[in-house]
Amino acid sequence: MKALLVILLLSASASADPMADAIADKLGAMLPANLGVAQVHVPAALANVKPDGLVVEPPAQLRAGRPSVKVTVHKKTVYVPVTLAQLTDVAMLTHAMGAGSVITAADITIEHRAVEIAVAAPAQVVGGTLKKDLEAGAPLGAHDLTLPAPSPRGTRVNVDIVHGELHIKGAGVLENPARVGEPARVRLAFNQTVVAGTLVAPGVVVVGDQP
Numbered sequence: 524m525k526a527l528l529v530i531l532l533l534s535a536s537a538s539a540d541p542m543a544d545a546i547a548d549k550l551g552a553m554l555p556a557n558l559g560v561a562q563v564h565v566p567a568a569l570a571n572v573k574p575d576g577l578v579v580e581p582p583a584q585l586r587a588g589r590p591s592v593k594v595t596v597h598k599k600t601v602y603v604p605v606t607l608a609q610l611t612d613v614a615m616l617t618h619a620m621g622a623g624s625v626i627t628a629a630d631i632t633i634e635h636r637a638v639e640i641a642v643a644a645p646a647q648v649v650g651g652t653l654k655k656d657l658e659a660g661a662p663l664g665a666h667d668l669t670l671p672a673p674s675p676r677g678t679r680v681n682v683d684i685v686h687g688e689l690h691i692k693g694a695g696v697l698e699n700p701a702r703v704g705e706p707a708r709v710r711l712a713f714n715q716t717v718v719a720g721t722l723v724a725p726g727v728v729v730v731g732d733q734p
Contacts, residue, residue: 540565542596545574546603550592553581554607559637562606569594569601608637614645614663624653626668640664646704646723647671673700674722682709684718685731695728 543563551560574596582590587609591602614631624630626648633645643651643663650671657667674680677696684691698708698717707722709730720730 542569542572542574542577545577546579546592546594546605549577549579550581550605553579554585557610558585558587558607559610560605561608561637561639564604564606566601566603568599569596569603572596572599606639608639610635610637611642612645613638613642614648616657616659616661616663618659620653620657622653622655626651626653626663631663636662638662641666643668643670644704647702649703670702673702673705674725675700678726680707680709680722680726680728682711682718682720683727683729684720685729697722697728 540563543565546563546565547560550563554560576596578595580593580595582592584590585607587607589604589606591604594601594603613634613636615634617630617632620626620630628649631645631648640662641664643665647670648663648668651663651668652671653668655667657663661667674697676699679694679696682693682695684693693711693713695709695711695718698710699706701707701722703722703724705722706719707728708717708719709728710717718730720728723729
């Protein structure tokens with residue numbers, strides 16, 4: 524299952540270097556479920572070398588960082604630096620976009636993968652504005668876009684209160700500015716009680732168990 528996950532992630536954003544892909548594939552299958560290969564830094568000694576018969580030995584400590592792994596191919600042994608990172612949900616561009624473009628839901632897909640950058644929270648990228656040109660398949664980093672303005676205090680919202688099988692729908696107003704994915708306090712319209720939840724979509728706050 525772990526090997527299948529790595530293959531799927533690599534196929535979604537395969538590099539132009541077959542050696543890097545092969546090392547990431549083999550190493551990824553050896554990692555714990557919460558860790559992935561974010562980048563393989565192929566040295567010049569392996570440039571243009573076909574990965575036939577490749578053997579990869581994992582680092583002694585399997586944790587996020589930049590260890591070197593022992594790689595043997597065509598009777599040559601080389602230590603290759605790799606970047607390991609925690610798997611996380613990442614918003615990826617489905618096509619190239621230019622600086623100043625406003626991101627819509629159709630422009631992104633969400634993948635669970637390892638990346639080197641600090642990623643933007645996937646729940647918040649829709650409505651954000653790109654600060655620079657990005658290619659198709661690029662992960663959206665925290666510094667790649669300007670987030671949309673938060674919904675201001677006083678914004679009318681629908682409220683879903685969920686606790687186990689209990690499900691109550693109501694309305695209210697925000698008591699604090701909030702973006703999608705952020706904590707939000709809401710004053711309920713029917714009894715003026717203030718409850719704490721999460722703004723899960725524009726104009727929608729969930730209190731209690733998240734869907």
